Amino acid sequence: MLEIKSLHASVGGKEILRGINLTVNAGEVHAIMGPNGSGKSTLSNVIAGRDGYEVTQGEVIYKGDNLLNMAIEERAQRGVFLAFQYPVEIPGVSNIYLLKAALNAVRKHQGLDDLDAIDFLTLVRSKLELVKMDEQFLHRGVNEGFSGGEKKRNEILQMALLEPSLAILDETDSGLDIDALKTVSDGINALRSPDRSIVMITHYQRLLDYVVPDFVHVLSKGRIVKSGDKELAKELEKTGYSWVNTETEGLPA
């Protein structure tokens, strides 16, 4: 599904990612953990294609093609989904309009016709239930006046509707109270499937209690310094990230 090879990337001339190697197979759930400034968000932004991130070396192969050569929207249309750490508010664009436009963009890429209004609404309603959102959220501006938890649930709603092949969840657990965390986790778990891969980027271990990953990687100073299973996350929770920094200091850049 996803193969990241020796990925180096800079922001404003400063190298943030310094040789990431990661393989994610279909059906797997990976967690990428790391302290602040380790490059977690840079990695998700590079995969999604945000401006301002310069890839200086390496490649990101998605389903056999180099993702880095594709426009932002093409990545999305091909099934790559980024759940935003800070979902933006777009007053004046209703949530339902966004959902419809996004779904139809993906369907068009797949050679499918637009869903008609009734089928679309039926589909959206079933997804709303999954994230426990009221239908009135559909008619509000995208994330406009939403609480932190509502914004994150809205991200999961979009993911559930678009059914991506690869989902990158960037700090989806940040700013959530325990109930919202559970709802969001249920939503993510419902989307686990043998042909879908999920990469969760997180600072804390607590999300991983609810969405249990197959693999856990520790990112430090732009590189994966340790990989393991869910036990690694628990270890991190106990010991913090300080050992990570010490351990990596001796490595060549």
Next chain:
Amino acid sequence: MKQLTELATPFASVADSLPLVGNEFPWLNALRQQATSQFNIDGLPAKKVEDWKYTSLWSLAQQSFTHDADKFSLDAQQCDQIALLVDAYRLVIVDGEFSQGLSSVDALPAGLSITSLSTSLTNVEHVLGKQVDLAKAGLTALNTMLMNEGVVVTVATDVHIEKPIELLVINSGNTEGLATHLRNVITLERNSKATIIEHYVGLSDDNYFTNVVTEVVLAEKAELNHYKLQQESKNAFHIATLAAKQAANSQWKTNNISLGAKLARNDVHSQLLGEQAHVVMDGLYLVNNDQHIDNHTRIDHGVPNTTSEELYKGVLEDNSHAVFNGKVIVHKDAQKTDANQQNHNLLLSRGCEIDSKPEMEIYADDVKCGHGSTVGQINENQLFFLRARGLDEVTARSLLTYAFAVDVLERIPYEDIRQALSVVIEQRLPRGGK
């Protein structure tokens, strides 16, 4: 030099040669005479005049216009397509002439009167000209000198009209360089209510000149929802004055949407003359290529306890130029005035220019007044978000532009009018719709 001296169209002598309506009314002749004298003094304002600093009428002055329209007939079906609303009382003016056949003003409810100006001059003697100032730099004197048609709407005391009224003013493009000077008079008597849309449409790319003055009189407790949609030809001049006097407890909600014309100027003025009078003065301008649009608004809070809300938004593209000058004057005794004025602009190209000048003159000491003005570009985070959801860049930009613009329709209480206007705005967006 306060005026443009070289006029390709000798407007003053045109007034002598034209068969002007109403020359049997001494009061009207006197008013026209006064206007002619004023025009002879002021002419067309030059950029030296403060209120015309950013808008040059030089190209208008250079143009030779005719006041003699060739006959043109439009069929009812075409007219239906041009109109904004399907279900409305409609009065149609084509190339400066009232069209009885295309209008639907015969079967009106009791208390509502919609007539052409030329047939109702006997009824407007005490209203016409009273809301505007002939001496104010602009084209009102020219309009008064040459006005030959328009619409007179009157709603009687306690009458509430639900169905909207559309004043449809069409330039067919059949007469090259046609100048029309229209005067509309809208009167809402005590505790009456109506919704009126002024709609200006050019059917060609012709160069022509629409000069319109609309006067609004709102008696106590009267409530007028008033919208203007300007879709003139891309080579036309559109100069409009819209002025209202509002008595106590009256409400005027106006929204001024400018899409067309090569050069357009709106002067919108509300005088709040009775306590608890309220005005909502909104507007939107979408300009591209080398279009020039100038909105000058003015709200006079003349007595205590009046309120005003104003929101003008603009979207500029290519080498277009827009001007917003909004003046709010709180007079000496107008305590407890509540006034808010906003002007926000979205610039889509490097070549466009906005001159935004919000002004507040406050002579009372117990008031709540605020204003703001912004100029910005498409938000890159929003753009990235939409693209990351699969929308291509052109669609995403267009959608964000639409979202910015359509915001000014929020205060229109009628869903069908809001819907009709949002469709028009969507079609006019850069690169084709949301």
